[in-house]
């Protein structure tokens with residue numbers, strides 16, 4: 136069923152998450168069948184000189200945190216690139232880079248080109264609600280020779296959820312490079328955290344409304360295995376943020392790879408590992 | 419019957435047998451299971467009220483001779499980390515519970531050979547003398563069996579003495595999976611076989627007590643055994659109608675001898691939904707947010723649950739095995755209302771007590787569950803010296819006291 140045939144405002148307003156989830160699952164299966172991708176990520180801090188560990192199982196090395204300056208960002212990319220070799224290297228939030236370029240009075244494109252020249256392959260995320268001009272910023276990523284790992288939402292937007300998601304559809308119509316969208320906010324209020332209903336509803340509506348971005352993604356580390364797994368049955372098809380720590384690591388009883396595969400299979404789906412470039416790397 | 423016929427039977431309010439339950443569990447998509455369970459929930463509770471209780475889950479001792487393979491909570495007799503709570507500590511906990519609107523203690527503990535039946539009787543009597551309307555939801559069937567063995571009295575006699583002292587109802591803990599093959603593998607057959615567990619509940623129901631029933635799944639049991647567990651409860655409920663509610667939770671593996679993996683969130687929702695379908699003679703099914711977290715706990719309300727369980731205030735057993743979720747009354751009510759239900763407080767008998775307490779008066783927020791004892795507190799309650807110890811270590815301690 137096409138999303139246009141569905142009473143989206145009605146579903147969004149309803150408490151019937153099972154019907155909503157079933158609709159979203161149909162849409163997800165239409166696009167991906169039972170295939171569920173995941174990526175194991177090795178995080179490294181943004182500060183130059185910090186420790187860099189790249190476990191062989193990593194599908195992506197990601198520089199996380201806000202760079203102190205343009206020079207520090209470029210230096211850190213160089214360091215991590217030297218350690219990461221051929222592993223897909225992502226880093227930074229596009230909104231932080233936007234702010235940095237303004238602060239240092241260079242164009243965003245110039246900054247992105249410098250990072251690309253230093254070895255960065257992907258900008259780790261573009262938080263839609265925190266970018267001054269999302270379309271332009273994402274186009275600059277492209278023009279600079281970089282890719283964008285995913286479109287995210289920084290904080291839970293107020294207002295009508297379907298209208299908000301339609302803005303994402305319009306953005307993709309303009310830029311056409313978005314590979315995945317993570318509809319659950321990256322920052323959650325500790326005082327008023329979102330509920331399970333809020334989260335699965337948002338994931339399901341994202342799948343139904345945002346029909347021009349291939350993947351709906353949930354962050355495994357941020358949202359936890361239980362919620363992330365349920366989200367897979369209600370529209371999500373990709374899991375980000377799986378730890379790349381070695382399976383044989385000291386004292387770990389549940390290796391991340393075994394754990395994620397078990398959870399995906401227990402949801403009746405088929406796990407497929409990918410890397411940061413969205414290349415499938417294993418089953 | 420094929421899947422469609424089974425689904426039609428459930429939709430028509432019919433009862434399904436073991437084979438049909440298994441087929442449903444294996445073949446029905448999660449959403450369909452949820453729909454069927456939600457339909458039953460709606461038939462039994464058409465007013466869309468979801469209840470919860472404000473009580474405190476107190477573990478009076480962690481010393482236990484049962485040594486279940488799945489338990490991270492117990493300490494062996496003589497352990498430096500073993501504790502017994504004193505009567506005064508328990509009164510303090512009751513005062514704190516009443517302050518946030520609580521109505522009962524859920525009182526369970528290890529099988530401590532140094533606590534004779536008279537200790538429990540005195541405790542219950544003292545509590546009832548101080549707090550006449552406060553309820554004691556106390557001592558799961560294996561604890562009752564332990565006391566029966568310790569005091570050489572039959573189970574009905576132990577129950578009647580505890581009832582006379584003030585026990586109001588029996589929590590359904592220690593059921594795990596009511597299949598002896600599983601119980602032997604989990605080293606919990608010794609504390610109570612499946613028949614013994616059910617017998618205690620039968621006696622309690624006959625004595626006029628209401629009880630709950632639980633299931634801890636996700637260890638070594640097969641799907642067939644999970645269903646057998648539900649059917650054994652259904653059978654007893656047909657006989658006595660004494661169970662008020664069913665609560666399923668997943669085995670928490672951290673720090674246990676058994677180790678292994680925890681069943682997933684989707685497993686939980688499927689098992690919960692199946693229990694609502696199979697246990698057609700149970701009015702109430704609880705969500706286990708303590709093991710699943712608030713989010714999946716809330717989603718349980720779409721998969722057959724009509725009760726959010728307890729505000730808890732304190733929790734020791736599940737926390738010892740790795741899960742540490744906390745929701746105070748404000749959070750529980752927010753989750754219930756956000757899912758489109760009306761929240762009401764209840765007591766153990768599922769009698770409704772009114773809307774949220776925090777809307778009637780100021781109640782302190784609770785961001786963390788309390789523990790039985792502060793870390794490093796090794797004090798031994800003074801009154802213990804009045805009770806004969808059975809263990810060598812217990813006897814030595816009494817001499818020192």
Ligand code: SF4
Pocket residue numbers: 482483484485486489490491492527528529560606609
């Ligand atoms: S589950 Fe209960 S009976 Fe078994 S070891 Fe733990 S405290 Fe003792």
